[in-house]
Amino acid sequence: MSAERTDDDTWDLATSVGATATMVAAGRARATRANLIDDRFAEPLVRAVGVEFFTRWATGELAAADVDVPGAFWGMQQMTDLLTARTQYFDGFLSEATAAGIRQVVILASGPDARGYRLGWPAGTVVFEIDQPEVLAFKAATFAELNAAPTAEVHTVSIDLRQDWPAALREAGYDETKTCAWIAEGLLPFLPSEAQDRLLDNITALSVDGSRLASEVTVFSASTHGDQLSDSMDDVTKRWRDHGFDVELGELGYSDKRDDVADYLDSRGWRSVRKPLQELLADAGLPRISEAGGATAFGDNYYCTSVKGRQA
Numbered sequence: 001m002s003a004e005r006t007d008d009d010t011w012d013l014a015t016s017v018g019a020t021a022t023m024v025a026a027g028r029a030r031a032t033r034a035n036l037i038d039d040r041f042a043e044p045l046v047r048a049v050g051v052e053f054f055t056r057w058a059t060g061e062l063a064a065a066d067v068d069v070p071g072a073f074w075g076m077q078q079m080t081d082l083l084t085a086r087t088q089y090f091d092g093f094l095s096e097a098t099a100a101g102i103r104q105v106v107i108l109a110s111g112p113d114a115r116g117y118r119l120g121w122p123a124g125t126v127v128f129e130i131d132q133p134e135v136l137a138f139k140a141a142t143f144a145e146l147n148a149a150p151t152a153e154v155h156t157v158s159i160d161l162r163q164d165w166p167a168a169l170r171e172a173g174y175d176e177t178k179t180c181a182w183i184a185e186g187l188l189p190f191l192p193s194e195a196q197d198r199l200l201d202n203i204t205a206l207s208v209d210g211s212r213l214a215s216e217v218t219v220f221s222a223s224t225h226g227d228q229l230s231d232s233m234d235d236v237t238k239r240w241r242d243h244g245f246d247v248e249l250g251e252l253g254y255s256d257k258r259d260d261v262a263d264y265l266d267s268r269g270w271r272s273v274r275k276p277l278q279e280l281l282a283d284a285g286l287p288r289i290s291e292a293g294g295a296t297a298f299g300d301n302y303y304c305t306s307v308k309g310r311q312a
Contacts, residue, residue, distance in 0.1 A: 157172045181213075
């Protein structure tokens, strides 16, 4: 299901990076079943992808005890807790942005994200979804089968972010003279450091003052890839493989040294506010990510809301 990353690799929602997006949807479906968030499209999208492991998790057929290693710092339940808090964060960001008058939204690497169909948007809101052509085509077909109607004016931009996506976004109707709310959720760790910088530079160039960006930031440190953390993750993924999900998550991202996102943006005219991962979970009333080998896994990760230029 997974393979080593290359500069020109592609995927659908059942393979490589796309499979992680389906994992996210499965977590959102699970959280929806627990009445922690409201994403009624997550489960049918996961079913349509057809990865049995994700479907069984999304529908509640699998219990955490079936797939998670007792005492491990990470697993499907911890992932679902994180996605619950993360979804609340990004949904809240969009609600605040549109309340401030922003009517353009860009969802980068949107995957099976259903915000253009499940959120209540103010009249006149345009949502641009950017992702690989295969991913967007699949999602469009699934929404058509569900007879789902968008709740905003949704424009799909079928292009890889490694290509000239700003030009494709403009062709899709993006207005550079208007403010925009951008989302980079679950994206940046899957980009090499130079690609992350290029993405942030492009967002900056396309954004007028008052535009906003919400991003999920993974901070790679010695503790992130310590031997004990690595061994613990190996134990977790082995349990997943026993249930038919064969993916090496560590092979999909890039852990090269990179600029800090908030600092990088702030040096380019943005003002950023960080929300540490553990604080995000605590605010949602969810358990903290536990320690493994004396180190807090993902402990330096944070969520970042940035506003360009003047006060919005």
